[in-house]
Amino acid sequence: MAAPCKPRVRFAPSPTGYLHVGGARTALFNWLFARNQGGTFILRIEDTDVERNRPELVEGILDGLRWLGLDWDEGPVFQSERLHLYREAAEKLLASGAAYRCYCLPEKLGAAEGPEGGEPEMAATARRALVRCSCRDGRPSDPHQPPAVRFRVPAEDATQFEDLVFGAARISNDEIEDFVLLRSNGLPTYQLGAVVDDIAMRITHVIRGADHLSNTPKQVLLYRALGVAPPEFAHVPLILGPDRTRLSKRHGATSVTAYALEGFLPEAFRNFLALMGWSPGDDSEFLRTAELVRRFSLTGVSRTNAVFDRAKLEWFNTQYLQKLPVEELLPHVEKELQKAGLWRPEWAGPGAERTWLLATVDLLRPRTRLLGDFTTWARAFFADEFDYDPQAVEKFWQDERIPALLGKLAEQLAALPEWSHDACDRALRSLAAAEGVKAALLINAARVAIVGRAVAPPLFDTMVTIGQQRVVSRLRRAVTALAAR
Numbered sequence: 001m002a003a004p005c006k007p008r009v010r011f012a013p014s015p016t017g018y019l020h021v022g023g024a025r026t027a028l029f030n031w032l033f034a035r036n037q038g039g040t041f042i043l044r045i046e047d048t049d050v051e052r053n054r055p056e057l058v059e060g061i062l063d064g065l066r067w068l069g070l071d072w073d074e075g076p077v078f079q080s081e082r083l084h085l086y087r088e089a090a091e092k093l094l095a096s097g098a099a100y101r102c103y104c105l106p107e108k109l110g111a112a113e114g115p116e117g118g119e120p121e122m123a124a125t126a127r128r129a130l131v132r133c134s135c136r137d138g139r140p141s142d143p144h145q146p147p148a149v150r151f152r153v154p155a156e157d158a159t160q161f162e163d164l165v166f167g168a169a170r171i172s173n174d175e176i177e178d179f180v181l182l183r184s185n186g187l188p189t190y191q192l193g194a195v196v197d198d199i200a201m202r203i204t205h206v207i208r209g210a211d212h213l214s215n216t217p218k219q220v221l222l223y224r225a226l227g228v229a230p231p232e233f234a235h236v237p238l239i240l241g242p243d244r245t246r247l248s249k250r251h252g253a254t255s256v257t258a259y260a261l262e263g264f265l266p267e268a269f270r271n272f273l274a275l276m277g278w279s280p281g282d283d284s285e286f287l288r289t290a291e292l293v294r295r296f297s298l299t300g301v302s303r304t305n306a307v308f309d310r311a312k313l314e315w316f317n318t319q320y321l322q323k324l325p326v327e328e329l330l331p332h333v334e335k336e337l338q339k340a341g342l343w344r345p346e347w348a349g350p351g352a353e354r355t356w357l358l359a360t361v362d363l364l365r366p367r368t369r370l371l372g373d374f375t376t377w378a379r380a381f382f383a384d385e386f387d388y389d390p391q392a393v394e395k396f397w398q399d400e401r402i403p404a405l406l407g408k409l410a411e412q413l414a415a416l417p418e419w420s421h422d423a424c425d426r427a428l429r430s431l432a433a434a435e436g437v438k439a440a441l442l443i444n445a446a447r448v449a450i451v452g453r454a455v456a457p458p459l460f461d462t463m464v465t466i467g468q469q470r471v472v473s474r475l476r477r478a479v480t481a482l483a484a485r
Helices: 021-037 057-068 083-096 190-200 210-225 256-262 266-274 289-295 310-323 326-339 352-367 371-375 390-396 402-414 421-435 439-451 459-466 468-483
Strands: 008-011 040-045 074-078 099-102 148-151 158-163 167-172 180-182 205-209 232-236
Touching: 008 021, 008 205, 021 040, 021 057, 021 205, 021 232, 021 266, 021 289, 040 057, 057 256, 057 266, 083 099, 083 148, 083 180, 083 190, 148 210, 158 210, 158 232, 167 210, 180 190, 190 210, 205 210, 210 232, 256 266, 266 289, 266 310, 310 352, 326 352, 326 371, 352 371, 352 459, 390 439, 402 421, 402 439, 402 468, 421 439, 421 459, 439 459, 439 468, 459 468
Parallel strands: 008 040, 040 074, 205 232
Antiparallel strands: 099 148, 148 180, 158 167
């Protein structure tokens, strides 16, 4: 097989679960490598495990990749539509003597016919007492059983390969079981399906999690038995929870789409994922996607397992919320407003309404942590219907002078010929001085009246953004609400 001029890599999830953080990071590394090298990123769905597959999850995996912005160049290719290729390869291996038919029940040898996995350390595959079945020598114990097809691991020597992350590996062949290629039902195992497809797709680099290290010697043997040079392998470190155990739901790990629903920005999530197990070679953290593509290389991948830090992910999100050009942030905010039923068609146009929206988002974003903040505590900026936060009311509306003060403030603001930050500031402070109260008393009470919250952007900036008529109306509404208490 002639090597392509440019790298060809693949991400090959199984629809047995949602796209989780570890899978998303593997997909990202493949995508970054392909984009950095001008190569091809292929999406393959490994759906031959009929007992564990959940076909309805395929679209969820695709949605997760789309949200992350990991566009694929070829695919998705479904293994279930390529079964003839795996059977042809198995027949070729049988004909050459590299495989044999095994009539033993799977549990007899303890060699699973299901999807294989392994530990991140090569030593975990070693020092096991292996039993070679008599079928290997043409002496089946029960020839009436439907046979599986097993690979005939060479009895002597060792299998060697070079990993671009973990370095050279050498596994004695007497530590590798005669692994199943075709199950007794005729369906391929992971080992056969992955190798046959990687050959057919001309994959040059297999970039995957370190939990697949124990699969690699088997696959190297398969490549060679099929007369093909193996691709280059790069096994990336695992992602652990804060307690240094394998990341799982008990650590709060959920599907990638769940993070999207929580309100994380896809580019912030990409940046965060990229730095779990890879370093750009310096202390840079805020790396926009174009910069990640430019700087990514497999030499920067660590051998050390990464730790998922939720607080760090939220930090990245706030950085992107604050630093993105507001025009880039706006489409994400628009989706949130649409979901909450707050979107107005006039905001989509090129005129003053759009300008107002951009300015409002720019005012709010320094205080946002997730996209949902734009429609929760900041709801009053986009809609006139909002509730008063009970804790804010309890704290800032207890003084018996508040109703009269808010009423007078409404009248003063309604009479302003100029609606600006300084004009609003002067009106409020002059009223406070005239009434003999601290300006802070009136500022805090007015904030609750105008946005329903104790915490918001600076009051006078908020007033200018919301507009004179709406501010006056909300102050009068608050007076009515206070009278009804």
